[in-house]
Amino acid sequence: MHVEVEMKTTTGYSGAQIALHWLVAVLLVVAWLTGEGAAEALEAIEEGGAPGFVPHVALGLAILALSVLRLLVRLGRGAPEAAGTPGSFQVRVAGWVHVALYVLMIAVPLGGISAWFLGLETGDIHGLFANLLMVLALGHAGLALYHQYVLKDGTLARMMRAE
Ligand code: HEM
Ligand code: HEM
Incomplete structure (x- = not known):
């Protein structure tokens, strides 16, 4: 199956x-x-306490809004082609990692919302996918640095200078 990512x-x-x-x-x-x-605040609520202001929830909601906006900009405007041979294994992996990052940036807050506002049992899976998001982002960042400083193909530079 071939799905066009870019x-x-x-x-x-x-x-x-x-x-x-x-x-x-x-x-x-x-x-x-x-x-x-947030985990402690949720526990306190379950024990009958008041939620108060939870920075994690505010941050998470902001991330959800910004990620949806970001996705819309991405779909509307597009993105530059990844460095490397078009259609090659590396370029396709890079594309899929970007898709996975977008999916997680939106799915992770939705899991948090389900736990916080709807009282669903999604807390653990929310934490688990948040960890997965961090691992992917870390690998992504490492590869960006590798491209910039070892391959010297200007990959990081284009996430710094608008074109
Ligand atoms: C992408 C954004 C987010 C990230 C990276 C993230 C990350 C995390 C992580 C790592 C945990 C696990 C903490 C632990 O168990 O020690 C957690 C727990 C939690 N988060 Fe988020 N979160 C995000 C967005 C949200 C949003 C939008 C909400 C709610 C509106 C939320 C509500 C919660 C709640 C209620 C818990 C506790 C779950 C439980 O223990 O059952 N999170 N979050
Ligand atoms: C949680 C952290 C991060 C997330 C979720 C993330 C996500 C993404 C996504 C989805 C893209 C695809 C372009 C787009 O459509 O916006 C991208 C591109 C990029 N990111 Fe990140 N990123 C993160 C952190 C970083 C860090 C720390 C670095 C640098 C060390 C970095 C460097 C880059 C570069 C250079 C590109 C452009 C790649 C290209 O042109 O092919 N990112 N990022």
Whole structure:
């Protein structure tokens, strides 16, 4: 089965795409680090306490909104072709990793919302997929650095300068 991952091809990422990429990356790390606090707040509520302000929930909701916006910009404007031979194994893997990151950026907050607002038993799976998202993002970041500093193909630079 062959599914086309890259849709519209551009010469570079727009300023909006670059700003959203780095903003969401920072927020995701902070959300990941504050998950414990949400778990404690959920427990307190189950024991009859008041929720109060939970930074993790606010962050997670912001990430969901920004990720949906980001996806819409991505689908509307497109993205530059990955470095390397078009259609090669590496280029296709890069495309699928980007798709997986988008899916997780949206699915993870939805799992959190289900646990927090709907009281569903999605807390554990939410935490599990959040960890998977972090592992993928870390690999993604490592490969970006490898491209920039070992292969020297300017991959990181295009997530810095708008075109
Ligand atoms: C992409 C954004 C998010 C990330 C990376 C993330 C990450 C995490 C992580 C790693 C945990 C596990 C903490 C632990 O068990 O020690 C957690 C728990 C939790 N998160 Fe999130 N989260 C995100 C978005 C959200 C949103 C939008 C909500 C709610 C509106 C939410 C609500 C919760 C709740 C209620 C728990 C506790 C689950 C339980 O223990 O049953 N999260 N989150
Ligand atoms: C949680 C963190 C991160 C997430 C979720 C994430 C997600 C993504 C996604 C989905 C793309 C595809 C382009 C798009 O449609 O926006 C992308 C591109 C990119 N990311 Fe990240 N990213 C993260 C962190 C990082 C970090 C830390 C680095 C650098 C060390 C990095 C470097 C890049 C580069 C250079 C591109 C462009 C790749 C290309 O042109 O082929 N990202 N990122």
